[in-house]
Structures are given as C-alpha cells and as structure tokens.
Amino acid sequence: MKLKLHWQILIALFLGILLALASKAGGFENFVIEDLSILGVIFLRALRMVIVPLIVSSIISGVTSIGNAENFGRMSAKTFTYYVTTSLLAILTGLVLVNLIQPGVGAHLNLQTVPGNLQANVEKLGDTLLGIIPLNPLAVMVEGKILPTIFFSLLFGFFITKAPDPYRQQLTDFFQGVFEVMMKLTHFIILFTPVGVFAIIAQKVAQTGLDVFIPLAGYMLTVIGALAIHAFITLPLLLALIGRISPLKMFKAMSAALLTAFSTSSSSATLPLTMSSIEENAGASNRVSSFVLPLGATINMDGTALYECVAAIFIAQVYGFDLSFAQQFIVVLTALLASIGAAGIPMAGLVMMAIILNAVGLPLEGVGLILAVDRILDMLRTSVNVWSDSCGTAIIAKTEGETGLKVLRQ
Ligand code: ASP
Numbered sequence: 168m169k170l171k172l173h174w175q176i177l178i179a180l181f182l183g184i185l186l187a188l189a190s191k192a193g194g195f196e197n198f199v200i201e202d203l204s205i206l207g208v209i210f211l212r213a214l215r216m217v218i219v220p221l222i223v224s225s226i227i228s229g230v231t232s233i234g235n236a237e238n239f240g241r242m243s244a245k246t247f248t249y250y251v252t253t254s255l256l257a258i259l260t261g262l263v264l265v266n267l268i269q270p271g272v273g274a275h276l277n278l279q280t281v282p283g284n285l286q287a288n289v290e291k292l293g294d295t296l297l298g299i300i301p302l303n304p305l306a307v308m309v310e311g312k313i314l315p316t317i318f319f320s321l322l323f324g325f326f327i328t329k330a331p332d333p334y335r336q337q338l339t340d341f342f343q344g345v346f347e348v349m350m351k352l353t354h355f356i357i358l359f360t361p362v363g364v365f366a367i368i369a370q371k372v373a374q375t376g377l378d379v380f381i382p383l384a385g386y387m388l389t390v391i392g393a394l395a396i397h398a399f400i401t402l403p404l405l406l407a408l409i410g411r412i413s414p415l416k417m418f419k420a421m422s423a424a425l426l427t428a429f430s431t432s433s434s435s436a437t438l439p440l441t442m443s444s445i446e447e448n449a450g451a452s453n454r455v456s457s458f459v460l461p462l463g464a465t466i467n468m469d470g471t472a473l474y475e476c477v478a479a480i481f482i483a484q485v486y487g488f489d490l491s492f493a494q495q496f497i498v499v500l501t502a503l504l505a506s507i508g509a510a511g512i513p514m515a516g517l518v519m520m521a522i523i524l525n526a527v528g529l530p531l532e533g534v535g536l537i538l539a540v541d542r543i544l545d546m547l548r549t550s551v552n553v554w555s556d557s558c559g560t561a562i563i564a565k566t567e568g569e570t571g572l573k574v575l576r577q
Contacts, residue, residue, distance in 0.1 A: 210359055271482065417558065475501075
C-alpha cells in the first residue's frame with residue numbers, strides 16, 4: 168500500500184532533522200547547508216513555476232462559474248468578512264497573551280544585526296495598495312506580482328461572463344482547459360514534496376543553533392501559545408459552529424499543505440498544495456477555492472497578524488515603553504495592515520514589523536531583538552496562515568450550499 172503524502176512528508180521532516188543533528192555532531196554540516204540544499208531549491212523553484220499560471224487559470228475558470236454580479240458580490244463580502252474577522256481575532260489573542268505573560272519586561276537582550284531597508288518598507292505600504300491595479304497586466308504576471316495578477320484575473324473572468332456567445336463559451340472552455348492542465352502539472356510536482364521538505368528542513372536545522380532560543384524563550388512561548396489558541400480553538404470553533412464542519416477531518420484533509428507551509432515558510436509556495444488538498448481531500452469546489460485561496464495566501468495571514476502584534480509589544484516591553492491603550496489600538500490596526508501587506512514568502516512578516524514600530528514610535532532596531540528566533544516562528548505562523556485560508560474556503564463553500572464537501576460532521 169502506498170504511504171499517504173502527509174505521512175511521507177512527516178517522515179521526511181523527521182529524517183531531515185536527524186540528518187542535520189548528525190551532520191552537526193559529525194562536522195559535515197557544510198554538506199547539508201550547501202550541497203544537499205539544492206534539492207530544496209529545485210523543489211521551491213518548481214512550485215514557484217506553477218504559481219502564476221495556476222492562479223490566473225484557476226481564478227478565471229472559478230469566476231466564470233460564479234456567474235452573475237450578485238453571486239460575485241456575495242462571495243466577495245463573505246470572503247472579506249472572514250479575512251478581517253479571523254485576522255482581528257488572531258491579533259486580539261496575541262494582545263491578551265502578551266499583556267498577561269509580559270515576556271519582555273525585565274528581559275536583557277542583545278541587539279543582533281538589523282535587516283536593511285526597514286525604513287523603505289514603511290513608505291512602501293501605500294504603494295503596494297495602489298499597485299493592486301496593474302499598469303500592465305502582462306508585466307505583473309511576468310514579474311510574479313501576485314496581488315495585481317489576482318485583480319486582473321478576477322476582472323477578466325468576470326467580463327468573460329458578459330461577452331456574447333460563442334466567445335463566452337470558447338474562453339470559458341479555454342481557461343477551464345488550462346486550469347486542468349495546471350492542476351495535473353501541480354500534482355506531478357507535489358509528488359516530490361517529501362524530497363524538498365527533507366532538504367529544506369535539514370538545511371534550516373543545520374544552520375540554527377539551539378542556544379539562540381534560551382534568552383527569547385518567553386517571547387517564543389507567547390507567540391506559540393497564541394498561535395495554538397487560534398489554530399486549535401478559535402478556527403475549529405468557527406468551522407464547527409458556522410460550517411458544521413469537523414475540525415479533525417478538515418485538519419487531516421489539509422495536513423500535507425500544512426506540513427509544507429511549515430517546512431517552506433511560504434504561503435505562496437504552498438498555494439498549489441493548498442488548492443489541490445482543499446479540492447480533492449476536503450471536496451470544496453474550484454468556484455470557491457479559486458476565489459478564497461489565492462487572495463487569502465497573500466492578504467489573509469492570521470498567524471502573521473498575531474505575531475506582528477506580540478512582537479511589537481514585546482519590543483516595547485524590552486525597551487521599557489509603556490504603551491497606552493490608544494497606542495495598543497494602533498498596534499492592532501497596523502498589525503492587520505502589515506499582515507495584509509506582507510507577501511507570502513519567508514520572513515516577510517519580520518520585515519513588515521517596521522510599519523508597526525514606526526506607527527507607535529518605537530526604534531526600528533527593535534527588530535534585531537527578535538531576529539534569531541524568527542525562522543522557527545515563521546514556520547509556525549505560515550502554517551496558521553494556510554490553515555486559516557483553508558478553513559475560510561470550507562466555511563464559505565458550506566454557506567454557498569455546496570454538497571460535495573467531504574469534511575462535514577456526521
Ligand atoms: N512567511 C509567511 C507566509 O508566507 C509570511 C510571514 O513572514 O509572516 O505566510
């Protein structure tokens with residue numbers, strides 16, 4: 168019997184960690200970090216290769232099946248309500264926990280090197296929002312800019328439904344065909360996930376020493392605790408109460424995608440797996456998933472939003488700043504904005520911290536305090552980001568009256 172993909176990935180994760188530890192003990196970590204890691208690079212490149220054509224064809228074929236403007240408006244309203252509500256719930260969970268635990272109060276930490284270009288990011292957020300409307304749709308696709316590509320694809324798909332026949336039918340069939348081909352290609356790449364995960368994890372573990380965790384243990388536990396509450400309590404409650412969906416079945420259906428998000432620290436790179444898992448294992452339609460997932464991978468980041476809030480307040484605590492209620496409110500709002508603006512790539516959230524620190528007047532160098540443990544937190548928050556997108560897709564599919572869902576409670 169063939170081993171299920173998520174088991175294969177779990178075994179790969181485990182073996183990757185073992186190899187990294189062995190390489191450190193045996194002094195051959197350079198082989199793992201420099202040579203073996205090529206397998207991970209190949210896997211990530213292959214995933215990135217399919218992202219733009221997959222997003223374009225899936226959105227266009229999905230939107231043409233949504234049909235009229237009324238359906239389109241209803242789906243958009245549901246999707247955005249879900250994104251904003253869950254992101255705010257996540258931020259509030261982080262806010263409560265970081266105020267209760269106060270991991271930064273009295274902590275003595277050394278600043279590590281600060282990532283460059285922080286100030287540039289503060290100014291760039293406005294541009295990113297405006298940049299959603301592409302000047303040249305083909306150029307943004309070629310450059311792999313996700314938000315403007317989504318924007319154009321949504322409009323293009325919508326106006327196909329307004330075109331007269333035979334063009335409407337021809338174009339609908341054409342994009343449906345491209346989408347089917349892209350899914351087949353994606354499945355082929357997904358077969359190699361265990362190999363990619365093995366190499367990526369081995370490299371990450373070999374690069375990181377455990378000693379950096381000790382001074383930041385309180386901060387890490389606060390972020391991890393809040394992420395756990397959001398992933399294992401808040402989102403499952405929404406699944407069960409609004410969608411009558413079994414959180415456990417949903418978790419099983421999405422496990423390969425969640426493990427890949429964990430290993431790659433990138434919602435965008437995981438998107439091909441998220442889409443195929445939600446459609447094949449959870450049984451949601453392409454009509455809903457193509458609307459909720461690509462957008463979600465870029466703008467709905469519950470894990471990142473939560474982390475931004477905890478990290479900003481932690482930095483304030485370390486510097487001995489007492490944030491007023493109004494300032495904490497600004498942290499909540501800017502954490503939401505930063506999570507929307509963060510790209511679905513590794514460490515995007517860390518770079519976006521600059522926006523929040525700037526908004527409440529904290530020194531940008533504060534980012535240097537949390538740098539050492541960002542990698543592991545990035546893995547966890549990316550999994551939560553993908554989990555929230557998946558839960559949203561299932562809930563919206565259920566409220567749209569879909570009958571094919573395989574994750575409903577008995
Ligand atoms: N790595 C995260 C993601 O791709 C973004 C972040 O850095 O928070 O979802």
